[in-house]
Amino acid sequence: MADKQNYWNLVLETLPLEKLQKLQLNKFLRIFQWAYNNSKFHRSLYEKAGITPDDIQSFEDIRHVPKVEKSMMRDIQKKDPFPYGDALCVPLEEVTEYRQTSGTTGQPVYQPDTWQDWEWWAECWAYLLWAQGYRPADRVFIPFGYNVFVAFWAGHYGAEKIGCEVVPGGVLDTKSRILKIQELRATALMGTPTYILGMADTARNQMGIDPAELTINKITCAGEPGAGIPSTKKRIETAWNAKVYDHAGATEIGAWSYECSHQPGGMHVNEAFFLVEIEDIDTGEIITGPGKRGKMIITALDRVAQPCIRFDSKDIIEWAPESCSCGRTFRIIKGGVVGRADDITKVKGVLLAPSAIEEVVRSINGLGDEYEVIVEKAGDAEKITLKVELMPGSKDRRQSIESKLTDQLRLKTNLRYDIIFNDYGTLPRYEVKAKRFKDMRKK
Numbered sequence: 242m243a244d245k246q247n248y249w250n251l252v253l254e255t256l257p258l259e260k261l262q263k264l265q266l267n268k269f270l271r272i273f274q275w276a277y278n279n280s281k282f283h284r285s286l287y288e289k290a291g292i293t294p295d296d297i298q299s300f301e302d303i304r305h306v307p308k309v310e311k312s313m314m315r316d317i318q319k320k321d322p323f324p325y326g327d328a329l330c331v332p333l334e335e336v337t338e339y340r341q342t343s344g345t346t347g348q349p350v351y352q353p354d355t356w357q358d359w360e361w362w363a364e365c366w367a368y369l370l371w372a373q374g375y376r377p378a379d380r381v382f383i384p385f386g387y388n389v390f391v392a393f394w395a396g397h398y399g400a401e402k403i404g405c406e407v408v409p410g411g412v413l414d415t416k417s418r419i420l421k422i423q424e425l426r427a428t429a430l431m432g433t434p435t436y437i438l439g440m441a442d443t444a445r446n447q448m449g450i451d452p453a454e455l456t457i458n459k460i461t462c463a464g465e466p467g468a469g470i471p472s473t474k475k476r477i478e479t480a481w482n483a484k485v486y487d488h489a490g491a492t493e494i495g496a497w498s499y500e501c502s503h504q505p506g507g508m509h510v511n512e513a514f515f516l517v518e519i520e521d522i523d524t525g526e527i528i529t530g531p532g533k534r535g536k537m538i539i540t541a542l543d544r545v546a547q548p549c550i551r552f553d554s555k556d557i558i559e560w561a562p563e564s565c566s567c568g569r570t571f572r573i574i575k576g577g578v579v580g581r582a583d584d585i586t587k588v589k590g591v592l593l594a595p596s597a598i599e600e601v602v603r604s605i606n607g608l609g610d611e612y613e614v615i616v617e618k619a620g621d622a623e624k625i626t627l628k629v630e631l632m633p634g635s636k637d638r639r640q641s642i643e644s645k646l647t648d649q650l651r652l653k654t655n656l657r658y659d660i661i662f663n664d665y666g667t668l669p670r671y672e673v674k675a676k677r678f679k680d681m682r683k684k
Contacts, residue, residue, distance in 0.1 A: 247567070249371035249403070253513040254569045261570060262300070265516050268542035270297055273306070276548040281327035282317050283548065304518070304527055308538055308551045311342075314350045314493065325353050328547050336546060340391040342492045343674055352391070352492045353546045359398070361514070361543050362495060366399020368511055369499030372567070373486040374459055375429060377404030382427035382457075384410040384418045384440065391492045392464065392673065393431045399496075405429070415443045419450060426456040434467025434477060435675040438610040441480035446633075446666075453482035463488040464674050466596045468500070469508070469577025472604035487577045489556070494549050495541045498574065501567045508578075509571040516540040517574075518551075519558060522582060531562035531575070536582045555582040557594070586680060588616055589623050591655050595678040598627065601649045607635035607642045611668040617681040627658040630665045 245251040256264065274294045276283035287293070290307045297303060317326035322333050329336075331353075338354040354362070375381070381400045385393040387409065400407050408425060410418045419440060422430070430437065437460055444450040460483050462468035468477070468487035477485045487508055490496040497515045498508040510517045519528040519535040528535045537556040541549040557580045561573035580594045587593070595614065602612045609630035616625050629646070631639060643660055650658055669676075 249368045256570055258570060261512055265512065266300065269303060269516055269540060272542055272548055272550060273297055275545060276330060276550055279330035306551050308553045310553045311350055315348050318351050324351050325547060329353060330548060331355055331546050340492050341389050343390050350493055355546045358544050358546050362395040363398040363402045365496040365511055365514055366395050367402045369488055369496060370399055370403055372499055372501040373461060374502045375400065375403060375405055379405045379429045380408060380425060380427045381405045381429040382408045382410055382422050383431050387411040395496060396431050415440055416448060419444045419448060422455055428456055428458055430457050430460045433464040433673055434462045434473055435465060435671045437462060437477055439670050452480055457481050457483045459484045461486050461488055463490060466578050466580060470596055470600045472600050476603055489578045494539055494552060495544060497539060501565060503565055503567040505565040505573055507561050507573040507575045509569055509573055512571045514542055516542060531560045534559040557582060557585060584678060588625060588656060593654055593656065597653050601653050602629060605642060605646055607632050607638050609665055612677060613668055614678045615681060625656060625658045626661060628661045628663055628668060630663050630668055633665055
């Protein structure tokens with residue numbers, strides 16, 4: 242029998258596949274009916290498609306429900322009931338939480354939540370934190386500038402829900418955050434892979450503090466694919482002498498996936514609360530088995546204020562071929578989120594995923610954590626420039642580093658790059674989501 246201490250909810254996390262699918266189908270029918278009855282936006286969308294709640298009897302039927310894209314949500318907001326528009330399913334007075342998307346892909350989308358929704362957010366985080374080994378004895382430091390972007394707000398409340406002590410490092414600068422971690426002997430940390438690496442760099446090179454000698458023993462990363470990229474994960478774990486766990490979520494979706502303490506090479510989908518479908522980018526067919534990547538279409542099965550039903554996330558994922566040794570029946574996405582459909586682009590006729598470049602750069606000893614990729618037109622041809630930083634003390638190895646970098650890039654991406662070595666510390670640093678890939682052809 243499974244040890245219940247290993248699970249936040251033993252029943253749901255180990256539910257047999259047949260019962261789990263029945264739960265998902267029942268929940269989908271419920272949220273579809275709710276949106277059909279209470280959202281002018283969803284009702285109009287479904288009526289145009291000729292679909293009613295009575296038409297949804299199976300997973301095959303679900304695949305005929307129209308998808309929702311972020312651009313559609315932008316179009317309806319700033320209208321009555323202001324500012325959310327026709328997707329709002331509850332009276333305005335029941336909205337207790339306001340968040341918005343980060344705006345990295347365009348005009349931010351506003352996200353209203355009821356108190357019930359916010360409790361649901363915290364419960365989703367409780368699943369993932371417990372799976373990553375967080376316990377009431379932990380003191381969790383959150384180095385996040387608390388604002389309108391959801392980021393680690395829900396992580397804060399999820400940690401409190403499972404009994405952790407939470408230290409909010411909101412208005413502190415990086416050095417002050419490191420000193421506070423040292424002062425309070427914090428045991429856990431949350432942040433983007435970029436910022437967690439940046440904190441380690443600041444501690445070592447500006448403060449003379451070895452982050453590996455601090456008391457942090459586990460780190461939850463989100464916001465970027467980095468913690469699912471082996472070379473980036475290794476850098477963070479080495480820098481902090483801590484276990485690093487990946488997590489993916491989104492403002493308009495929720496905390497839908499997480500890596501567990503068994504680190505199976507991917508993330509569990511929290512299938513008790515979300516229905517994930519993987520769609521072939523070219524054909525639109527639903528991919529049900531392992532071995533092929535597609536974009537994620539996701540439904541949040543319990544969110545009521547502004548439902549998320551068959552949302553086209555643009556995240557590129559694939560199903561893993563095996564279950565996890567942790568005993569959870571929730572399926573795994575191999576390697577986590579490997580990128581976004583918006584970011585994967587053709588260069589010189591070759592499909593390029595920016596995460597592949599990150600994997601190469603972070604795997605080479607002597608290169609710093611930061612880099613920048615610029616794709617641009619050069620007459621009728623296309624050119625890729627990769628800017629990297631040499632670590633202090635590595636200048637005498639520049640030629641061998643460049644040779645290895647060139648070979649690995651060619652091997653992993655099938656492309657040639659113009660490589661520019663920058664002085665250490667001169668490339669941009671990011672606190673939230675990094676913007677390292679710049680496609681100038683689109684301008």
